[in-house]
Amino acid sequence: xxxxxxxxxxxxxxxxxxxxxxxxxxxxxxxxxxxxxxxxxxxxxxxxxxxxxxxxxxxxxxxxxxxxxxxxxxxxxxxxxxxxxxxxxxxxxxxxxxxxxxxxxxxxxxxxxxxxxxxxxxxxxxxxxxxxxxxxxxxxxxxxxxxxxxxxxxxxxxxxxxxxxxxxxxxxxxxxxxxxxxxxxxxxxxxxxxxxxxxxxxxxxxxxxxxxxxxxxxxxxxxxxxxxxxxxxxxxxxxxxxxxxxxxxxxxxxxxxxxxxxxxxxxxxxxxxxxxxxxxxxxxxxxxxxxxxxxxxxxxxxxxxxxxxxxxxxxxxxxxxxxxxxxxxxxxxxxxxxxxxxxxxxxxxxxxxxxxxxxxxxxxxxxxxxxxxxxxxxxxxxxxxxxxxxxxxxxxxxxxxxxxxxxxxxxxxxxxxxxxxxxxxxxxxxxxxxxxxxxxxxxxxxxxxxxxxxxxxxxxxxxxxxxxxxxxxxxxxxxxxxxxxxxxxxxxxxxxxxxxxxxxxxxxxxxxxxxxxxxxxxxxxxxxxxxxxxxxxxxxxxxxxxxxxxxxxxxxxxxxxxxxxxxxxxxxxxxxxxxxxxxxxxxxxxxxxxxxxxxxxxxxxxxxxxxxxxxxxxxxxxxxxxxxxxxxxxxxxxxxxxxxxxxxxxxxxxxxxxxxxxxxxxxxxxxxxxxxxxxxxxxxxxxxxxxxxxxxxxxxxxxxxxxxxxxxxxxxxxxxxxxxxxxx
Numbered sequence: 001x002x003x004x005x006x007x008x009x010x011x012x013x014x015x016x017x018x019x020x021x022x023x024x025x026x027x028x029x030x031x032x033x034x035x036x037x038x039x040x041x042x043x044x045x046x047x048x049x050x051x052x053x054x055x056x057x058x059x060x061x062x063x064x065x066x067x068x069x070x071x072x073x074x075x076x077x078x079x080x081x082x083x084x085x086x087x088x089x090x091x092x093x094x095x096x097x098x099x100x101x102x103x104x105x106x107x108x109x110x111x112x113x114x115x116x117x118x119x120x121x122x123x124x125x126x127x128x129x130x131x132x133x134x135x136x137x138x139x140x141x142x143x144x145x146x147x148x149x150x151x152x153x154x155x156x157x158x159x160x161x162x163x164x165x166x167x168x169x170x171x172x173x174x175x176x177x178x179x180x181x182x183x184x185x186x187x188x189x190x191x192x193x194x195x196x197x198x199x200x201x202x203x204x205x206x207x208x209x210x211x212x213x214x215x216x217x218x219x220x221x222x223x224x225x226x227x228x229x230x231x232x233x234x235x236x237x238x239x240x241x242x243x244x245x246x247x248x249x250x251x252x253x254x255x256x257x258x259x260x261x262x263x264x265x266x267x268x269x270x271x272x273x274x275x276x277x278x279x280x281x282x283x284x285x286x287x288x289x290x291x292x293x294x295x296x297x298x299x300x301x302x303x304x305x306x307x308x309x310x311x312x313x314x315x316x317x318x319x320x321x322x323x324x325x326x327x328x329x330x331x332x333x334x335x336x337x338x339x340x341x342x343x344x345x346x347x348x349x350x351x352x353x354x355x356x357x358x359x360x361x362x363x364x365x366x367x368x369x370x371x372x373x374x375x376x377x378x379x380x381x382x383x384x385x386x387x388x389x390x391x392x393x394x395x396x397x398x399x400x401x402x403x404x405x406x407x408x409x410x411x412x413x414x415x416x417x418x419x420x421x422x423x424x425x426x427x428x429x430x431x432x433x434x435x436x437x438x439x440x441x442x443x444x445x446x447x448x449x450x451x452x453x454x455x456x457x458x459x460x461x462x463x464x465x466x467x468x469x470x471x472x473x474x475x476x477x478x479x480x481x482x483x484x485x486x487x488x489x490x491x492x493x494x495x496x497x498x499x500x501x502x503x504x505x506x507x508x509x510x511x512x513x514x515x516x517x518x519x520x521x522x523x524x525x526x527x528x529x530x531x532x533x534x535x536x537x538x539x540x541x542x543x544x545x546x547x548x549x550x551x552x553x554x555x556x557x558x559x560x561x562x563x564x565x566x567x568x569x570x571x572x573x574x575x576x577x578x579x580x581x582x583x584x585x586x587x588x589x590x591x592x593x594x595x596x597x598x599x600x601x602x603x604x605x606x607x608x609x610x611x612x613x614x615x616x617x618x619x620x621x622x623x624x625x626x627x628x629x630x631x632x633x634x635x636x637x638x639x640x641x642x643x644x645x646x647x648x649x650x651x652x653x654x655x656x657x658x659x660x661x662x663x664x665x666x667x668x669x670x671x672x673x674x675x676x677x678x679x680x681x682x683x684x685x686x687x688x689x690x691x692x693x694x695x696x697x698x699x700x701x702x703x704x705x706x707x708x709x710x711x712x713x714x715x716x717x718x719x720x721x722x723x724x725x726x727x728x
Contacts, residue, residue: 022602022603023071023203023226023235023373023485046545046546046625047545047546047547047548047549048536048545048548048622048623048624048625049622049623049625050534050548050620050621050622050623051620051621052557052618052619052620052621053112053586053619053620053621054111054112054588054617054618054619055557055618056557056558056561056593056616056617056618057112057114057616057617057618058593058614058615058616059106059114059117059614059615059616059617060093060095060104060117060614060615061095061612061613061614062091062093062094062095062592062612062613062614062615063093063094063095063096063097063099063610063611063612064092064093064094064101064601064612065564065592065594065599065600065601065610065612065613066485066565066599066601066602067129067374067485067488067565068091068092068093068565068592068615069090069091069092069129069130069131069565069567069590070129070130070131070132070203070204070205071129071203071205071373071374072203072205072280072281072282072283072374072375072376073131073132073205073206073207073282073283073376074132074376074490074492074567074568074569074570075089075090075091075130075131075132075567075590076088076089076132076567076568076569076570076588076589076590076617077089077132077133077134077141077569077570078134078569078570078571078573078588079134079139080134080136080137080139082139083138083139084110084139084167085109085110086107086108086109086110087107087108087112087569087588087617088105088106088107088108088132088134088141089105089106089108089132089590089617090103090104090105090106090120090130090131090132090143090145091103091104091130091590091615092104092127092128092129092130092145093615094612097610097611097612100124100125100126101126101127101128102119102120102121102124102125102127103119103120103121103127103128103130103143103145103147104117104118104119104120104130104615105117105118105120105132105141105143105162105169105170106617107169107170108588108617112588112617112618112619114617115169116169116170118170120143120145120160120172120175121158121160121172121175125147125148125149126147126148127145127146127147127158128145128146128147129145129146129202129203129204130143130144130145130204131143131144131145131204131205131206131221132206133206133207133208133219134208134570135208135217135246135248135251136208136217136646136648137217137248137648137650137727138164138248138251139164140161140162140163140164140248140251140252141161141162141164142159142160142161142162142206142208142219142251143159143160143161143162143206144157144158144159144178144204144205144206144221145157145158145204146158146202146203146204146223149175149177149180150177150180152181152182154181154182154200155181155200155202155226156177156178156179156180156181157177157178157179157201157202157204157221157223157242158175158176158177158178159175159176159178159221160172160173160174160175160176161173161246161251162251163251163252163254164251165252173251173254174254176256178221178242178259179201179202179204179221179223179240179242181199181200181201181202182197182198182199182200183197183199183200183201183240184196184197184199185197185199185225185238185240185263185268185271187263187265187268187269188265189265189266189268189269190266190269192269192273194229194268194269194271194272194273195272196227196229196271196272198227199225199227199240200225200226200227201223201224201225201226201239201240202223202224202226203223203224203226203237204221204222204223205221205222205223205282205283206219206220206221206222207219207220207222207283207284207285207291208220208285209285209286209287209289209291209321210285210287210288210289210321210647210648210725211245211321212289212320212321212708213245214706214707214708214725214727215247215706215727215728216245216246216247217245217246217247217648218243218244218245218246218321218322219243219244219246219257220241220242220243220283220285220291220322221241221242221243222239222240222241222282222283222293223239223240223241223242224237224238224239225237225238225239225240225271228271229271229272230270230271230272230273230274230275230276230277230302231273231274231275231276231302232276232300232302232303232304234276234278234304235278236270236271236276236277236278236279237271237278237279238263238264238267238268238270238271238279239263239264239267239279239281239283239293240261240262240263241261241262241263241283241291241293241322242259242260242261243259243260243261243262243321243322244257244258244259244260245257245258260322260323262318262322262323262326264293264316264326265326266316266326266328267279267316270297274302275299275300275301275302275308276299276300276301276302276304277297277298277299278297278298278299279295279296279297279314280295280296280297280372280373280375281293281294281295281296281297281314281316281377282294282295282375282376282377282387283377284376284377284378284379284385285379286379286383286643287643287644287647287723287724287725288383288643288722288723289319289320289321289723290317290318290319290414291317291318291321291322292315292316292317292377292379292385293314293315293316293317293326294314294315294316294377294385294387294412295313295314295372295375295377295387296312296313296314296333296369296372296387296389297312297314298312298370299312305398307398310330311330311331311332312330312332312333312368312369313330313331313332313333313369313387313410313412313419314328314329314330315328315329315330315385315412316328317329317414329412329417331410331419333367333368333369333391333410333421334366334367334368335366335367335368335391335421335436335437336362336366336367336436336437337362337365337366337367337393337437337439338362338365338439339351339359339360339361339362339364339365340441340442340450340462340464341450341462342359342459342460342461342462343453343459343460343461344450344453344460349361350461350462351365351393351395351401353395353397354399360395360396364395364396365393365394365395365396366393366394367391367392367393367394367406367437368391368392368394368400369389369390369391369408369410370390370391370392370394370400371390371392371405371470371483371484371487372388372389372390372487372489373484373487374487374488374489374490375387375388375389375489375490376388376490376491377491378491378492378493378494378500379493379494380494380498380500380540380541381494381496381498381540381642381643381645382413382540382640382642382643383413383414383415383643384411384412384413384414384540384541385411385412385414386409386410386411386491386500386541387409387410387412387491388407388408388409388424388489388490388491388502389407389408389409389410389489390405390406390407390408390469390487390489391405391406391407391408391421392404392405392406402468402475402483403464403466403467403468404440404464404466404467405467405468405469406423406424406425406426406438406467406469407424407425407469407489407502407504407533407535408421408422408423408424409421409422409424409491409502409541410422411541421437422541422542422543422544423437423438423544424502424535424544425467425469425533425535425544425546425547426438426440426443426465426467427544428443429443429444429445431445431447432445432447433447434447434448435447435448440464440465440466440467441462441463441464441465443465450462450463451463466508467506467508468506468507468508468511469487469489469504469505469506469533470482470483470486470487470488470505470506470507470530471486471488471505471507471530471563471564471565471566472486472507472510472530472564472597472598472606473507473508473510473511473514473515473530474598474606477598477599477602477606478599478602478603478604478605478606479604485599485602486599488504488505488565488566489502489503489504490502490503490504490566490567490568491503491541491568492568492569492570492571492572492587493570493571494540494541495571495572495573495574495585496574496645496646496654497538497574497583497585498537498538498539498540499536499537499538499572499574499583499585499624500536500537500540500541500572501534501535501536501537501568501572501587501622502534502535502536502537502544503532503533503534503566503567503568503589504533504566505530505531505532505533505563505564505566506530506531506533506549507530507531509523509526509527509531509551510523510526510527510528510529510530512526513525513526513527514527525553526551526552526553528552528562528597529551529552529561529562529563529594529597530551530562530563530564531549531550531551531563532548532549532550532551532558532563532566532589532591533547533548533549533550534547534548534550534568534587534620534622535547535548536548536572536585536622536624537624538582538583538624545624545625548620548622550563557618561593561616562593562594562595562597562613563591563592563593563594564591564592564593564594564597564599564613565591565592566589566590566591566592567589567590567591568587568588568589569587569588569589569590572585572586572587572622573585573586573587575621578623578625580623580625582623582624582625583623583624584621584622584623584624585621585622585624586619586620586621586622587619587620587622588617588618588619589617589618589619589620590615590616590617591616591618592613592614592615592616593613593614593616594613595611595612595613595614596609596611640657640658640720641655641656641657641711641712641713641720641721641722642655642656642657642658642722643722643724644694644711644722644724647724647725648724648725648726648727649724649725649726649727650696650726650727650728651695651696651703651726651728652693652694652695652696653693653694653724653726654691654692654693655667655680655691655692655693655694655711656689656690656691656692657685657689657690657713657720658688658689658690659685659686659687659688659690659715660687661687662684662685662686662687663684663685663715663716664683664684664685664715664716665681665682665683665684665685665690665713665714665715666679666681666682666713666714666715667679667680667681667682667692667711667712667713667714668680668711668712668714669694669709669710669711669712670709670710670711670712671704671707671709671710672707672708672709672710676699677698677699677704677709678694678697678698678699679699680692680694680711694711696726704726705726705728706726706727706728707725707726708723708724708725709723709724709725709726710722710723710724711724
């Protein structure tokens with residue numbers, strides 16, 4: 001009997017003839033062959049009900065077929081209802097196969113109808129990887145992308161804003177080189193000096209947060225370094241963040257913004273040191289002035305292959321609006337698993353070293369994050385940071401099993417500096433009292449045992465459930481770097497009701513229908529494209545439903561569509577309650593309908609003809625019907641003071657807090673001098689949520705001025721304070 005998995009591919013990184021702005025594939029983990037006894041994941045126990053409020057609609061034929069939006073952000077943004085509602089979106093593309101790649105924008109009204117779509121600039125420059133931010137107060141959009149904006153050969157990050165007045169879109173202000181490369185990096189980290197003057201910061205992401213200046217917001221543009229200086233000459237994309245304050249009038253008048261910048265010294269040192277550390281991170285901000293650069297990294301010694309055992313989940317934080325010191329909090333992404341016996345009654349583990357055939361111990365296997373270079377990060381209503389990614393089963397020898405890849409998120413709580421991993425899909429059954437996390441060979445009771453075995457000519461093997469959370473099934477694409485280039489998991493921000501979505505694609509049905517048509521004839525119809533997967537949470541990402549599956553076979557509205565590069569909007573729009581009493585919400589989604597499945601733009605191409613595809617938009621209304629068969633429960637209610645909403649606000653905002661039991665509570669509002677402005681609540685609060693509205697008046701009923709205010713919750717044994725901003 002064959003007791004091990006065959007080694008089919010071993011590489012540390014691939015460097016080929018690539019475009020200057022195509023991210024180089026690299027991974028420290030090497031994949032092992034999918035076992036022949038794998039079975040497809042079928043978890044759809046209680047997927048939410050939904051309907052199309054906007055059926056898939058073609059916005060433009062686009063002949064650039066790779067990652068049409070930002071790598072690490074959301075290029076589809078909700079416009080606040082107070083200024084008209086609808087969506088802004090951005091993408092890069094070509095109108096003709098041989099045309100120059102350009103950056104485009106689109107404006108969609110509240111019904112999802114396109115009222116404007118065009119190039120952002122009027123210069124036929126090679127532009128790419130655009131990012132978008134929308135001012136939460138005025139609804140005015142801001143765009144950043146990279147292009148060569150001067151006379152040298154390096155790319156710059158360019159920026160513009162749209163005055164967007166009276167419903168008129170495309171009133172663009174001057175385009176500036178917000179990052180003018182080459183850029184010099186120098187400094188000291190932990191006693192080690194570094195210097196380089198050839199850095200090229202590209203692949204931008206925009207984030208808009210509060211400003212320390214009254215009446216202003218702050219826009220951040222995070223750009224990643226395409227140049228590396230480590231001994232191994234391998235990618236190590238340290239970040240440079242430009243930031244500037246603005247208000248509505250400045251954008252309308254086209255005023256020049258005053259830009260400053262910051263870098264993270266530890267990441268700058270990573271780019272220059274002998275060992276190889278490669279980060280995959282995204283920027284986000286909270287309402288208290290904290291700027292986060294969150295994600296994960298891998299680390300090897302200078303040979304590029306010997307793994308360094310260190311914590312790999314990272315939260316870099318600057319607690320002063322990007323001005324000042326950056327610190328890092330880290331944790332291991334490893335989650336426990338166990339080695340299933342190779343046959344009934346055996347004590348010998350199924351997974352073994354591919355050379356020695358010695359089985360791994362349980363401690364030598366783990367679920368670990370990887371293949372997640374295109375993640376994003378958000379902050380919830382509790383101030384926690386969520387980062388979505390893909391976890392796979394790894395062994396101690398530096399190999400992973402691509403058949404076992406699952407979508408999870410890690411959640412960092414700044415209050416206690418803790419990390420927790422939340423299962424999104426698949427997840428263990430709520431009745432499973434043995435496993436801490438989902439195990440693909442133990443999805444049915446009795447727990448702690450392999451569910452079933454299959455007997456082959458050379459013996460038995462456990463039946464193992466598989467998943468493929470990628471928009472294509474063929475791992476041989478692009479010199480066997482499909483997993484690196486095609487991963488695309490995204491998570492929305494949290495709305496005021498705690499609602500959010502996780503969106504990715506799965507190609508498992510297509511894989512089985514293509515490779516094993518005789519064994520799985522029922523899956524042959526699925527062989528032409530991936531499925532769009534949408535899981536929802538109604539409790540700030542503590543629990544997730546099984547996913548909605550949208551595909552060309554089971555979804556009539558998707559007939560003939562090959563979905564690629566799927567991006568949710570940044571917010572779920574609350575629409576009320578269903579007849580079942582569950583919250584309802586709309587989510588807009590931008591995606592690419594690929595005429596020939598697989599990217600022609602990536603070198604080497606998946607197919608020879610640049611026949612393109614369509615940039616499409618759809619909108620779903622989903623019933624956020626709770627969580628099925630999920631072991632993770634919402635945290636017990638403690639006395640928690642929530643961030644006010646909206647923030648910034650004018651003139652009213654809602655302040656909420658939770659109580660575990662009935663008790664006395666008081667909420668006071670103070671100005672920046674510490675003077676009491678308003679007693680908002682003082683009395684007995686029931687168990688659960690209490691909310692009240694502050695209308696920007698003091699205890700005498702007089703309207704207060706614009707500025708920063710603090711609100712404090714006081715109970716019998718706890719006091720909490722948060723910051724808010726009134727902007728008139």
